[in-house]
Amino acid sequence: xxxxxxxxxxxxxxxxxxxxxxxxxxxxxxxxxxxxxxxxxxxxxxxxxxxxxxxxxxxxxxxxxxxxxxxxxxxxxxxxxxxxxxxxxxxxxxxxxxxxxxxxxxxxxxxxxxxxxxxxxxxxxxxxxxxxxxxxxxxxxxxxxxxxxxxxxxxxxxxxxxxxxxxxxxxxxxxxxxxxxxxxxxxxxxxxxxxxxxxxxxxxxxxxxxxxxxxxxxxxxxxxxxxxxxxxxxxxxxxxxxxxxxxxxxxxxxxxxxxxxxxxxxxxxxxxxxxxxxxxxxxxxxxxxxxxxxxxxxxxxxxxxxxxxxxxxxxxxxxxxxxxxxxxxxxxxxxxx
Ligand code: SAM
Ligand code: SF4
Ligand code: SF4
Numbered sequence: 335x336x337x338x339x340x341x342x343x344x345x346x347x348x349x350x351x352x353x354x355x356x357x358x359x360x361x362x363x364x365x366x367x368x369x370x371x372x373x374x375x376x377x378x379x380x381x382x383x384x385x386x387x388x389x390x391x392x393x394x395x396x397x398x399x400x401x402x403x404x405x406x407x408x409x410x411x412x413x414x415x416x417x418x419x420x421x422x423x424x425x426x427x428x429x430x431x432x433x434x435x436x437x438x439x440x441x442x443x444x445x446x447x448x449x450x451x452x453x454x455x456x457x458x459x460x461x462x463x464x465x466x467x468x469x470x471x472x473x474x475x476x477x478x479x480x481x482x483x484x485x486x487x488x489x490x491x492x493x494x495x496x497x498x499x500x501x502x503x504x505x506x507x508x509x510x511x512x513x514x515x516x517x518x519x520x521x522x523x524x525x526x527x528x529x530x531x532x533x534x535x536x537x538x539x540x541x542x543x544x545x546x547x548x549x550x551x552x553x554x555x556x557x558x559x560x561x562x563x564x565x566x567x568x569x570x571x572x573x574x575x576x577x578x579x580x581x582x583x584x585x586x587x588x589x590x591x592x593x594x595x596x597x598x599x600x601x602x603x604x605x606x607x608x609x610x611x612x613x614x615x616x617x618x619x620x621x622x623x624x625x626x627x628x629x630x631x632x633x634x635x636x637x638x639x640x641x642x643x644x645x646x647x648x649x650x651x652x653x654x655x656x657x658x659x660x661x662x663x664x665x666x667x668x669x670x671x
Contacts (some may be wrong), residue, residue: 350670418446435477
């Protein structure tokens with residue numbers, strides 16, 4: 335089994351299919367002007383399918399397509415159809431902002447997509463517009479209901495909580511998800527990338543999120559959902575639904591992190607907070623064999639020592655503190671959330 339320097343196996347692959355996005359979420363990529371990847375540099379679907387197959391042979395069982403906004407990439411259903419055929423792949427999922435889901439979900443489901451994660455941080459149309467700068471809540475809701483009508487299951491909702499911005503949306507989101515049968519996971523606001531002007535005071539810790547929900551809708555804990563999954567799940571005491579919180583800031587899970595990331599331009603990235611990746615595209619386009627590409631992936635994974643969130647937690651608790659601006663990172667939009 336392929337393991338990194340801390341004995342963590344490679345299990346999940348997040349593939350960013352594009353760095354482009356039709357939203358400009360304030361917590362992710364608020365900049366209107368940004369240097370996008372050159373189109374020639376973006377991996378073709380054939381290149382992605384080839385690399386994905388090699389990752390699965392090395393131990394990956396779960397692939398998530400992400401971005402940027404993955405549905406902004408033309409004909410994504412054809413990539414889903416190809417990836418669905420990979421022998422040994424147990425789970426293929428998509429994380430999307432949902433804005434283009436209603437128009438594409440039928441083709442995606444036909445291609446083999448079984449489930450989807452949709453990001454939605456508020457149910458207030460005006461606030462939604464403010465948080466995403468370009469998004470339309472109605473379109474995202476239409477996408478969610480279209481996905482449900484298409485039979486995708488489970489449909490998970492991701493909500494980043496930013497203090498003073500949408501912490502008052504926690505209860506409305508929880509009630510909405512419960513009523514509609516969607517699985518909701520709140521995400522602590524992270525210092526990903528460099529563009530979002532993150533500060534510690536904007537983080538609403540998991541504990542506070544759960545207390546807020548519990549005061550309104552009593553909860554009981556039923557443990558971490560899949561061993562290595564980062565979201566510890568709770569269920570409502572009345573038996574009607576579940577909720578999770580991904581606590582990357584206050585309860586980092588680096589010791590169980592089995593995720594590799596492939597950027598849209600073909601770099602292998604071993605941590606969400608990395609500054610650079612390892613160029614697989616050069617090998618692919620330089621005529622390397624499958625064996626040579628697999629050897630490169632294995633070498634990078636074996637040398638992996640990433641544990642950024644653990645280290646940040648220690649720094650936050652230390653006398654000198656943690657200053658996000660001191661650490662340059664790849665933008666989340668380019669490496670895949
Ligand atoms: N565009 C798609 C979407 O929004 O779902 C996929 C890419 S997005 C980068 C993936 C996930 O990262 C989304 O659920 C988003 O909410 C989350 N995300 C972005 N910036 C974040 C931040 N600063 N802290 C925590 N999560 C963040
Ligand atoms: Fe928002 Fe996702 Fe686009 Fe980032 S990639 S700006 S989270 S929609
Ligand atoms: Fe994994 Fe890096 Fe996140 Fe830690 S900080 S959980 S190593 S991606």
